[in-house]
Amino acid sequence: MTATRRARFTSRHARRLIAVDRSLPPVAEHRVHTVVVGGGIAGVSAALLLAERGVRVTLLERGERLGGRLAAWPRTLADGSHQMVGHGFHAFFRQYYNWRNVLRRVDPSLGFLRPVRGYPVISRDWPQEDFGALPGTPPWSLLALMARSPSLRTRQLRHVDGPTSLALLRYSREETYRSFDSISAATFLDRLGMPDRARAMLFDVFAHSFFNRAADMSAAEMIMQFHFYFLRNAEGLGFDAPDDDYETVIWQPLAARLEKLGADIRTGAAVDRIEPGWTVTLAGGQQVHADHVVLAADPRSAREIVAASPGLVRHAPRLAAQMATVRTTAPYVVSRVWADRDVEPGRAVFTSVSREPTLDSVSLFHRAEAGAAQWAHRTHGAVVELHEYAGDPDADADTSARRMWEQLGGLWPETARMRIVDSESRLGDDAPAFPVGSDATRPGVSTDADGLHLAGDWVRMPFPAALMERSAASAALAANAILGRHGIRPLQVYSVPPRGLLIR
Ligand SMILES: Cc1cc2nc3c(=O)[nH]c(=O)nc-3n(C[C@H](O)[C@H](O)[C@H](O)COP(=O)(O)OP(=O)(O)OC[C@H]3O[C@@H](n4cnc5c(N)ncnc54)[C@H](O)[C@@H]3O)c2cc1C
Incomplete structure (x- = not known):
């Protein structure tokens, strides 16, 4: 060939x-x-x-x-070293067939994409869940998640609304948008009747990652995302990240x-x-x-x-x-932090955070990208990135960044002892909104x-x-x-x- x-x-x-x-x-x-x-x-x-x-x-x-929104640019840190920064950590999912085909033009084997192990969701209220390493093919992916996740125990699921949950497995471009574009994702999740823990650890986190608030977002758009990312693709929730x-x-x-x-x-x-x-x-x-x-x-x-x-x-x-x-949609904030020491060795490259007021995810760049890894190796430090999706429209980037760092301290105690060598925080307001009813005029x-x-x-x-x-x-x-x-x-x-x- x-x-x-x-x-x-x-x-x-x-x-x-x-x-x-x-x-x-x-x-x-x-x-x-x-x-x-x-x-x-x-x-x-x-x-x-x-x-x-x-x-x-x-x-x-x-x-x-x-x-x-995927650009990266150079920055000179307070310690005089040069680092690349960008708009935020990106997960390159394996069912991104068309995007990967474009990338194959410059790297036929996609060797620059490295598998990211684990996909944990953490919260102050419940033990960690992990979306990583589930079987790819549905329905095995769904069954394995149900078997593995303590949020989805049969006893707790008895109040789940059957017809509403079947809508997740019956996605069709015409019918789903006809039936669900006129209600919000939050209303759909209310109707689903998931126990609070499952909703917090599995559903809210997922819905929020699309930069839209569940209260404003079209339920049809959210059902499509569930279909695309988990319920119908053969690759599961596994993703890769660039090595530089x-x-x-x-x-x-x-x-x-x-x-x-x-x-x-x-x-x-x-x-x-x-x-x-x-x-x-x-x-x-x-x-x-x-x-x-x-x-x-x-x-x-x-x-x-x-x-x-x-x-x-x-x-x-x-x-x-x-x-x-x-x-x-509402603005997002990305805060990259260069810190003087590393986090615990078991922390994942990308972690979703449930139900913190500001912090939605944490990425460890020094465990993903070569430039950040070199800096961390030399300084014994860490390059940590914090994201807030669909955030407070009145907060500025520095305020949100400070809040996110404080909230991280409550989840990963070791970060409270870290000294920040440098940081860069930016607010973006260029992510698309998918409000209720928007499909008809999109x-x-x-x-x-x-x-x-x-x-x-x-x-x-x-x-x-x-x-x-x-x-x-x-x-x-x-x-x-x-x-x-x-x-x-x-x-x-x-x-x-x-x-x-x-x-x-
Ligand atoms: C923090 C963050 C994390 C994300 N994480 C993920 C992820 O994990 N996985 C994922 O799949 N996606 C993720 N995304 C979303 C992803 O970045 C976007 O979906 C994607 O980059 C959008 O690309 P685009 O070309 O459609 O738009 P854009 O990247 O917005 O490109 C539009 C371009 O048009 C240019 N432009 C605007 N006006 C003009 C003009 N008048 N003249 C000329 N040029 C103009 C802009 O400068 C810009 O370069 C994330 C986004 C952010 C911000």
Whole structure:
């Protein structure tokens, strides 16, 4: 098998969604030019998939580097050493078929992704639970969790509502959203009637990791996430993490590959408006003309770009109306701490935290990434990252960071004795909201603007996908729409089984 063919290989569990017509030409036979707006996972994936098919690509990124919410950048610490920092620890789940296929272009064996052992959930009130090392295939994964988890003892489950719990195993794109998009995830969990312990340790933690509060989030979206992450994928809840910072192992190699394919990557290029035809105008007035546009900015920026484009609003009223409904969720805070000593040896690389007022997860970078490991080895210290998802909208990053560190002391007592050498805390408010009822107005990849496509983790999808995978999968759909327009062979697109275990 050649390296190129290996690079296309994906998990044997992945469902192929596209009937690829091999009689179509694999690359563009005439000049087609696409502008991609946004250089995060969605934008870079779309740019790469199109450039490989002979489409001329101009990639416009507002920031100084690629990566969006997965970007990493250098920082000089108080002790004079240099470290890479970023937007936060990311779990690369094994059913991220489309995102992994993009990454295979720069590392065919995905050797830079290392399995993360264990996936504990901790709380002050109950003993630790562990989602790690469950069998992959459903229903064995679910049965093993039920057998293992003290939160799911039969006696405690007698009040669980049968029909509501079956909805989790009967996911379908049409029926689930029709029945459950009009109620909140919190209402659904109330109806489920799980004992408080199971709800705290298994359900609330999971729902919260999607940056949305259960009280505001659509129950349909949460059911889809359960289906995608646990109840229907064959890989279980196992995930991997990069062995070095994301700039080194992901963005530099992807940029180099894009440049080799002739793509024009412009950073520091903020798009102001997009007009049909297609003309993309940058802040400062410079214009780029193209046959197609992929709008792959974060949800708020995408909404603002469309609202600031009068010609586009007139030309595509449906898109304009849908985009006006796109929302971001409550802010998240990420605090990276360089400390003078290590935590207990048994602590996991990534730990979810249940029912603390601020702290939602803890990551140990010095046990995952080479740069952080070198610093910790030299100083005998630790590089700890604390996350708050869907946090207090009135708190600033430093206040949230201080609260998270205090709360960690109540869970991992050894951290109360650690001295902080340096820290960096930031608040982000660019994660998409999935409020109750939002599916009806959420824009999809293709729009009523012929030639404009959307990609990102906020875009309506026809199959289950979330977070990084939603960005990459929507990018693959956008690329296919453009390839299809020019009679170029489409790309294969992958999914977990699109329907629940109990649906034929
Ligand atoms: C703390 C944290 C932890 C996370 N953990 C996980 C995890 O464990 N697993 C997981 O799967 N996902 C995780 N995510 C989510 C993941 O990071 C996102 O789903 C994904 O990175 C989104 O990629 P994107 O390309 O859709 O959007 P973005 O990364 O937001 O990219 C959009 C890009 O558009 C650019 N842009 C905006 N406006 C303009 C403009 N006017 N002109 C030009 N460019 C513009 C932005 O600068 C940005 O680079 C996490 C996110 C955070 C913040």
